[in-house]
Amino acid sequence: MSSYEARFQVWRGDAQGGGLADFAVEVHDGEVVLDIVHRIQATQAPDLAVRWNCKAGKCGSCSAEINGRPRLLCMTRMSVFDRTETITVTPLRAFPVVRDLVTDVGFNYTKAREIPAFVPPSGVAPGEYRMLQEDVDRSQEFRKCIECFLCQDTCHVVRDHEENKTAFAGPRFLMRVAELDMHPLDAAEEAGLDRRRTAQDEHGLGYCNITKCCTEVCPEGIRITDNALIPMKERVVDRTYDPLVWLGSKIRRRPS
């Protein structure tokens, strides 16, 4: 096993201010950035705040920015960096900082609450739901989301424009709308809830300019833009901008 000394810059501070602090820290083979942050915590800065939990890329707690790129600390191997480079670790820059690497991601929970939940179909009791695999494949891809909020962090609509946070739900929650709109048993429409219209009018789908940063940073490899956001935009076009589809819906013989 070989080891070397790496140079780190870790942002330290709180909502009142802060800056990058320098650390020289030992790195061993096979380690990830979170290991190094823990070593800094253990040996040099015991009060360094960092949020983490599973260390397996499944809890979504250790989201941060490494060399300016939103990533999970626990899934970023040290071997991807040149041994001579200085590695910068900062908190997520789209959200208010609490302390050091910990941010307040409450914005996301607010947005989560704004998405109307699954509407159970009438006449089918819980436990009696039956769905075919090909009907749920699309929604299941979105269920892989670990809610690390890296997509929310990197999305320039809110990252670069704080004022858009009220109007824009962000890719994670537009994906949630897509998941429900594609759900074979969701009875929102029968209940008078038009998810396509609310996606555009209430959750800000129109703000998305499909530049795919959410897809680039997703640690679960969910094709957020291609499989959720663009299909939702197309569904909005069906509803709002395409008279041919409207006409087809009036004369179709089978439900979709």
Added chain:
Amino acid sequence: MATGTEPPDTDPRPPGGGVRSPGRAAIAARHLRTDRWWLAPAVTAAGLLAFVAYSTWRAFANADYYAAPYVSPFYSPCLAENCRTMQGGPNADLFGSWWAISPAIIILIFPLGFRLTCYYYRKAYYRSFWASPPACAVAEPHRTYTGESRLPLILQNVHRYFFYAALLVAGVLTYDTVLSFRDEHHAWGHMGLGTVVFLVNIVLIWSYTLSCHSCRHIVGGRLRHFSRHPVRYRMWQFIGRMNAHHMLLAWASLVSVALADFYVYLLASGVLDDPRFF
């Protein structure tokens, strides 16, 4: 806990905007990326500008677009009276004699609109020309942002109509490719290097057109129950696999259509003789 070592603030936006909003981590730099994040938008911009320059020249040239049996894809179908006569070719004098400028302008609006509103190209030019954003986690320079939620960018939603038009144009280009199996005297059963160029081009044009996100949606994406529509489900899966390569197909077909036009230009201007295989 400011260290006093932050670089000077050169951001034109008012203090407190974007990543420097109050409450966020106090980091003066617009980004901290150390990789060559600027390379992809720069190459994209260069590629698109090169195509725009070339296609503008060729579209307005109104010359050297027909060398029997080949017609440039920029001029097909040719819908004005001032088109060159092409025996059995894609001529239709729909616009009459009042159309005085290049007939390419009439038809190019459709493939141009299709590509301009294409989801891939939108990403490409939003990033490389409008820097919105220039790259992921690199702050954009704009003070405000409304995206595609209002005019003019809400018009991007017409992409579907350009897709319908692009299908028709691709159909005409397919016809042109069939015509390329003639010789210069319009006799059938021949093939030259131009036929191969046209074949490659039409395969790429169709691949790009059918891998479009709107096509994917129309074919099956709009369904809620794939199990009730097994044929459309299969088609949706097939187009989905193509759609994963939409960016590659967008560039490949852009290059191929320019090359097909350039090949016709070389033949029509007498620079090159078409090598005939049989």
